[in-house]
Amino acid sequence: METETDSTLEPANRAPLAAGTIVDGWQLEEKLHTGGMAHLWRVTRVSGGSGTEPASNDVPADLPLIMKVPRIMGGEDPASIVGFEVEQMILPALQGPHVPRFVARGDFSREPYIVMERIDGPSLRARLDEAPLAIDEVIEIGSRVATALHELHRQHLVHLDVKPSNIVFRADGTAVMVDFGLSHHDRLPDLLDEEFSLPMGTGPYISPEQVQYVRDDPRSDLFALGVMLYHFTTGQRPFGSPVTVRGLRRRLYVDPIPPRALRADCPPWLQEVILKCLEVKAERRWQSGAQLALALQDPTQVPLTARAQRAHVSNAFQRLKRWFFAIGAEPQTSPLEGVTSQVMRSPIVMAAIDVDQASGELLDRLRETVRRIVVTEPGARLACVSVMKTARIGMDELVDAAGQSVHVKQLVGLKHWARPISKQLNLEDGRLTFHVLEAPDAATAIVEFAARNQVDQIVMGARGNSTLRRYLGSVSSQVVAQADCTVTVVRA
Amino acid sequence: MKIAVITDLHANREAVQAVLEHAAAQGAQHHAFVGDFVGYGGDPAWVVDCVRQHVEGGATAVMGNHDAAVAQGARRTMRAEARFVIDWTRERLDAGQLDFLDRLPMTHERGDLLFVHANAYAPPEWGYVEGKSEAVRSLLATRQRITFCGHMHEPMLYHLSATGKSGSFVPVAGEAIPLLASRRWLVIPGSAGQPRDGNPAACYALYDEDAAELTYWRVPYDHEAAMAKIRAAGLPQSLAARLADGN
Numbered sequence: 223m224e225t226e227t228d229s230t231l232e233p234a235n236r237a238p239l240a241a242g243t244i245v246d247g248w249q250l251e252e253k254l255h256t257g258g259m260a261h262l263w264r265v266t267r268v269s270g271g272s273g274t275e276p277a278s279n280d281v282p283a284d285l286p287l288i289m290k291v292p293r294i295m296g297g298e299d300p301a302s303i304v305g306f307e308v309e310q311m312i313l314p315a316l317q318g319p320h321v322p323r324f325v326a327r328g329d330f331s332r333e334p335y336i337v338m339e340r341i342d343g344p345s346l347r348a349r350l351d352e353a354p355l356a357i358d359e360v361i362e363i364g365s366r367v368a369t370a371l372h373e374l375h376r377q378h379l380v381h382l383d384v385k386p387s388n389i390v391f392r393a394d395g396t397a398v399m400v401d402f403g404l405s406h407h408d409r410l411p412d413l414l415d416e417e418f419s420l421p422m423g424t425g426p427y428i429s430p431e432q433v434q435y436v437r438d439d440p441r442s443d444l445f446a447l448g449v450m451l452y453h454f455t456t457g458q459r460p461f462g463s464p465v466t467v468r469g470l471r472r473r474l475y476v477d478p479i480p481p482r483a484l485r486a487d488c489p490p491w492l493q494e495v496i497l498k499c500l501e502v503k504a505e506r507r508w509q510s511g512a513q514l515a516l517a518l519q520d521p522t523q524v525p526l527t528a529r530a531q532r533a534h535v536s537n538a539f540q541r542l543k544r545w546f547f548a549i550g551a552e553p554q555t556s557p558l559e560g561v562t563s564q565v566m567r568s569p570i571v572m573a574a575i576d577v578d579q580a581s582g583e584l585l586d587r588l589r590e591t592v593r594r595i596v597v598t599e600p601g602a603r604l605a606c607v608s609v610m611k612t613a614r615i616g617m618d619e620l621v622d623a624a625g626q627s628v629h630v631k632q633l634v635g636l637k638h639w640a641r642p643i644s645k646q647l648n649l650e651d652g653r654l655t656f657h658v659l660e661a662p663d664a665a666t667a668i669v670e671f672a673a674r675n676q677v678d679q680i681v682m683g684a685r686g687n688s689t690l691r692r693y694l695g696s697v698s699s700q701v702v703a704q705a706d707c708t709v710t711v712v713r714a
Numbered sequence: 715m716k717i718a719v720i721t722d723l724h725a726n727r728e729a730v731q732a733v734l735e736h737a738a739a740q741g742a743q744h745h746a747f748v749g750d751f752v753g754y755g756g757d758p759a760w761v762v763d764c765v766r767q768h769v770e771g772g773a774t775a776v777m778g779n780h781d782a783a784v785a786q787g788a789r790r791t792m793r794a795e796a797r798f799v800i801d802w803t804r805e806r807l808d809a810g811q812l813d814f815l816d817r818l819p820m821t822h823e824r825g826d827l828l829f830v831h832a833n834a835y836a837p838p839e840w841g842y843v844e845g846k847s848e849a850v851r852s853l854l855a856t857r858q859r860i861t862f863c864g865h866m867h868e869p870m871l872y873h874l875s876a877t878g879k880s881g882s883f884v885p886v887a888g889e890a891i892p893l894l895a896s897r898r899w900l901v902i903p904g905s906a907g908q909p910r911d912g913n914p915a916a917c918y919a920l921y922d923e924d925a926a927e928l929t930y931w932r933v934p935y936d937h938e939a940a941m942a943k944i945r946a947a948g949l950p951q952s953l954a955a956r957l958a959d960g961n
Binding site for chain 1: 779829871873875879883885886889890892893894895896897
């Protein structure tokens with residue numbers, strides 16, 4: 223067996239890669255892209271393919287593949303080498319639709335590469351030149367990316383380089399995060415942690431805590447998403463494109479021009495959402511990607527604070543004060559027990575309440591169960607949902623006066639149901655939202671709402687009346703069977 | 715090949731059995747026992763026989779400081795409690811078992827892997843890899859790319875890049891960690907028979923050579939039974955109590 227020595231970082235006498243070359247059983251077909259750090263090749267598997275693959279790799283034969291090969295610029299560029307090692311280590315640990323699927327890796331001792339799923343869709347980079355975008359489009363991009371980030375945060379990952387060129391969309395619109403060269407995974411060694419003495423990230427997007435070397439706060443990604451949304455809304459970068467550490471640190475004390483001052487048709491709620499992403503202190507931002515996505519999908523539920531009305535940047539005195547406190551400031555984030563625990567401490571609890579049918583006793587029990595769950599987590603959000611049944615056909619006719627009044631009546635009923643816990647748990651400051659869904663099938667509507675909003679737990683009542691249950695079927699059993707999250711079924 | 719790396723068994727039969735069963739369920743095809751089969755626990759003869767049988771079947775085993783002390787007899791310079799445990803252990807082993815311990819090699823190499831109880835820079839001196847500086851010293855003392863050590867009872871992973879940057883990592887059970895070929899790695903699976911990181915579950919690690927992936931595991935076992943044996947043997951009570959606390 224070959225023993226490798228450490229002098230093999232730069233593979234000796236490596237033939238330049240060209241179309242037709244076969245590396246470890248992967249045939250290079252066509253160079254698709256040359257980036258700052260890597261080349262991307264379209265590849266196919268010939269003769270079984272080798273390289274180092276996880277034992278349980280059952281990749282479908284028709285999965286389109288690319289090979290990412292780092293550009294190594296002489297021995298003086300540890301950043302590109304370590305970044306590539308980080309990605310080799312992290313990508314196999316990630317799953318799901320929001321990341322390209324990992325297939326194989328090749329080591330630096332011979333030919334370093336990663337073979338992964340090719341995502342055909344466009345990257346967001348091109349859209350940056352078209353900014354400002356239509357408000358609806360900004361919202362759509364924001365909620366899709368927030369959803370993807372939340373899913374990665376749940377998998378113990380902080381991306382730490384969220385920017386348009388690292389976001390690609392699948393044909394169905396699902397956002398996919400790529401390039402994990404700067405990422406931190408809580409359950410894998412952080413190869414970058416002690417490697418460099420400069421903040422790591424991309425100038426315009428880097429969060430204040432990243433400037434201060436914090437690498438494990440998922441809210442850093444929400445800051446970067448806020449920078450993107452600001453840019454797509456206004457056509458400008460909120461903090462410019464600084465290249466020096468001093469320039470990067472400016473964001474600790476200089477706040478951005480409020481979006482509405484640059485674009486009059488930016489709704490106040492969107493300014494609220496964006497500026498909340500851009501808060502200097504992570505604990506003042508959205509506390510999870512799911513909470514941000516929920517806000518973007520239901521603007522009427524976004525509580526407006528002074529942020530929404532802000533028309534100017536803060537005055538010189540305020541800046542001076544903030545600058546003074548930012549000198550030598552250490553990150554003030556509360557100690558985290560890990561990426562995932564931060565998002566787990568900020569769960570979305572969905573109370574699915576049948577305000578019309580449920581008995582008073584069941585409504586009380588539901589309220590008490592929800593109270594017990596929400597009281598344990600100060601970061602929890604409560605989404606109260608009811609489903610307004612619509613006919614399977616003739617949907618258009620429903621949007622009439624009668625339909626509207628039913629809708630309002632359900633909303634009133636939901637608010638009335640939630641009022642005691644809202645008061646008791648002090649949920650009025652934006653931790654409580656109300657949603658009346660219109661759908662022909664209650665269970666499907668509940669399951670879809672939970673999936674779309676990355677709900678952590680559904681609380682709902684069992685249908686009490688056994689005759690009704692026999693004829694109509696049980697909504698809760700269908701939800702239990704189909705939902706991806708925890709479901710608590712409450713009986714009176 | 716999947717290798718189960720088991721170290722610091724310390725005469726704890728219940729823990730070793732649980733670890734072997736878990737490793738079998740994970741598909742382990744080879745076993746490496748990285749020293750300290752005896753000492754502290756109440757079942758030295760069973761554990762030595764178990765390791766010996768595995769070695770006869772092709773497994774790897776290296777010597778630990780407790781194995782050396784038991785094989786060679788207690789020295790006067792040792793603390794009274796340690797001497798007591800060593801003398802007690804010797805009385806429970808027959809000549810064949812003592813001979814097996816006495817003949818254990820200090821190190822074992824397999825491909826680019828090294829197995830050594832304490833460290834690679836001075837194996838018979840039993841110096842502890844307490845942090846990055848000792849880990850780097852050990853990694854630089856061997857040509858082997860991946861070193862598996864015991865001696866320290868807390869699970870730990872150290873790595874060293876080609877440019878000399880080193881890092882340490884407290885592993886999480888059940889997460890596969892790719893041991894990239896571009897780095898050197900020092901793996902401390904943690905003690906199977908006497909964990910000391912506050913978690914009483916037995917430690918071991920599984921290394922998949924083909925995928926170059928390392929997974930640390932924690933296996934709960936019947937530590938009450940192991941404690942009862944220590945008490946019944948008249949060994950120091952503290953040795954029983956620490957199995958429940960994991961420290």
